[in-house]
Amino acid sequence: MSTPVLICDDSGFARKQMARSIPDGWDVSISYAENGQEALECIRQGKGDIMFLDLNMPIMDGYQTMEAIRKDDLPCLVIVVSGDVQPEARERMVAMGALDFIRKPIDNDKLTTLLKQYGIYDGEATASSRRADARLSHAASQDERLDAYRELVNVAMGRAGENLAKLLNEFIDLPIPNVNVIESNELHMAIAEINHNDSVSAVSKGFVSAGINGEALVIFSDANTADMVRMLQYDDEGDELLQLEALMDVSNILIGACLNALSTQLNVSFSHSHPILLGRNRGLDSLLHDSISRWTKIMAVEIAYSIKSRDISFDLLLLFPDSAMEKVYTRLVDMTENNA
Template structure:
């Protein structure tokens, strides 16, 4: 008997990766949704006995989707597939009725193990045929598809960094949909949407390089948030400036380290890191950028606006990758995905 399966994720790259992992011997009819609103309609049409659900999506995210499923008692087994695996996120979704979580990036062996655990599927685990069909169906890749792959790459890294910070601080970290742009460096300030232009900011920077891929990671803090972070970290010292610098460095090291490690895992490279440095203190965003980010003419700028809403703390992780390295990033990502299947 054919099982209706729904894959709900705003990333086309992630939907394909999920579909490639489904075992060949599992008799399924696969449907796709780009957000929770589309998913609810397909569930109501009987196209989702089993749904693989992302958390961070526009229109209707995974939490909102799960809430609608529970309130309307919709007949659908939900397995969350997400880069955000914070303990609070997992607990929240399980309490609303999700069956389990799978950490992105998904692979065939992880999926088969979970399906067998819950008695959903017990046949052969191989997905070679489905993987081959997926490759044949996409002989040409558009620029938008490449950008979608970059966003999904960063989405996983963003979730890993958020998870590390959540464990360290014992707080829930709000994760956004990453903002990805390819721009001239002199347009960088306009591309950073979530930093108030009137704020004075401080920033920590760390460079990385490997396999022809180089870049810089920056964590940018509004000065208005720094004292809140010091209190959250419960540091003790009479020197306010030292406390603030320690908080900036510690938060930045956690975020940048976890993010770069996740990028390394997905691209199968070992990044060499420069030592973190304070890029600027108590300056405006325009001065910070113009004084420090000028060695590349054009960059892929990836902005991730983290927040701890209960503490009213906001800060941005900014990844800058020069345009010449973008194609190498995409090639590494797709090569690794094919080898892992």
């Protein structure tokens, strides 16, 4: 009798990646859910004896889903599959009853080892690249491509959050990345949330490899700068040079970790430019205009990090010109196919 397996992730691309990672020799019937609310309905219908659960989702996230499973004592073994790999995230989910925690993107051999460890599966480690509903296509729609880009960045965002959490010794709240393909003069509308701050500072770093180029910016509300200096335990939070050093340190952590994770997923090696302070105490529009005026159409990825315990927020913005978008998608699909 087939084992009912449920894959819960808001990304269709991620659901396909997870389905392709399930060993071929494991007799399973797979169902899918796009959020925790759908997942709970599936479990109650007997479609989720084992669930692979994402954390960052709309409507009902992984934490809320796990809490509901525990509260209602639902018959489901949960393995978390997430880009958010902060130790506190793992501890919280395991404390609520999750079996284990797997880092995205899935390592097929590690998944098989984990399934064997818990007595769930005892066969070979061959991944199931033949599942009809898990095939990836280069001829994808615009929505499918945006979903793939969002999942690519979701993994990179998690790595950057993990590194920043270690640096600051704080839990970093991670959002669902906001991905838009827009004309460059429309960028300010795509990141309206940042514009709520009248005065910001921004650090920029360019990157390029294998025909893929772009720019990464970290945007800080000037009201948060002193708090970040305190968290970094610098000597004098009022010192202008120390505030600048704090901006550079946090920016290097975020951008470096994010680009390294993108490099791994795309199998490229990015060359980085030196970080540049675009400006202090300026409006966002004037800061961004200098960076993107040379491009006509861009893919803008906004990641709104926050440290709720300190009431601090800042944004990582990844900008790719239209000439790089097709190369990013093609390499992502090829890497996923090759790793299956």
